[in-house]
Amino acid sequence: MNKRRLTQWVTAILSNSYLPGWLRGTIYQGKYKAICVPFLNCYSCPGALGACPVGAFQSLAAGFSRTISLYLTGLLLAVGALGGRFVCGWLCPFGFVQELLHRRDGSRRQLPRALEQVKFVVLGLTIVLPFVWRDLTGLAEPYFCKYVCPAGTLGGGIPLILTNSGLARLVGWLFSWKLFLLLVVLIAAYFYWRPFCRVLCPLGAFYGLLNHLSVWQLHLNRSRCIGCGSCARQCKAALEPQLHPNTSACLRCLECVKACPTQALSFTAKGQPSRPIAHTRDL
């Protein structure tokens, strides 16, 4: 098992390791829930030990006080400023689930680039709607979580409904809609690499905006690049790291860095790598 896969397993298990919740159909209510994880992980998942930043941000914004959470904004900004979408590529449990479902025949299906811009619209709506779209009582709702988030359906909705008969009796059209959306995402994940992350995830969109600015970046040493295209062939998001190493569409899985035979690509905070070229005999 490679390092990235191991990290994804460990993150997914640790962030959802509240066993009594899984067994009883309840959620963890201890003090660690005040800590937000930097990835999409529904806090209504029975095993979740931390809070989801998107859910928490929207819930705070949706209240009477319309709180713009500095804690959450600062957390996401700090994490994104360090590594951009590195969180997506290495930590996010829902991204991991999609990867596990993806077929391993080596083919790369490219999503229409326009579709990959949708996540920025979703990000805008996720931030703005809870502040402006209010009902007669003056309250809003966490609209992204309620109508879109398939991670919440998979991690929270389905396990709770299966283990909590009281909740199961409340299921209606909304759950059917979210279940449908989840199925669409999971089926798409078989054909396309991480479709939700690339098309709909507001957190991915936010981190993606920081890909160009983050401290750790993909660097291409042009004097070492031999133009073999190994990095592009390895990229499951069908990007071209040798041309645009820090595009917002890059999930920073860093498979391109591993694939480069001359170590022309590196993920570093120091600029150009200074390591000697290896494997040149194999070219």
Add this chain to the structure above:
Amino acid sequence: MPKKTGALLFVVGVGLMLCGLYRQEAVLVLEKAITICLQCIGIG
């Protein structure tokens, strides 16, 4: 240049986070996160 901007954004992010913690926002997050969000799971 991007590295410096990134470092600056990181400092700003940590600063905002500390301001938020000072404003007791962690308590607000806790209050929200310890209740099952029916909307999040597709009920309600």
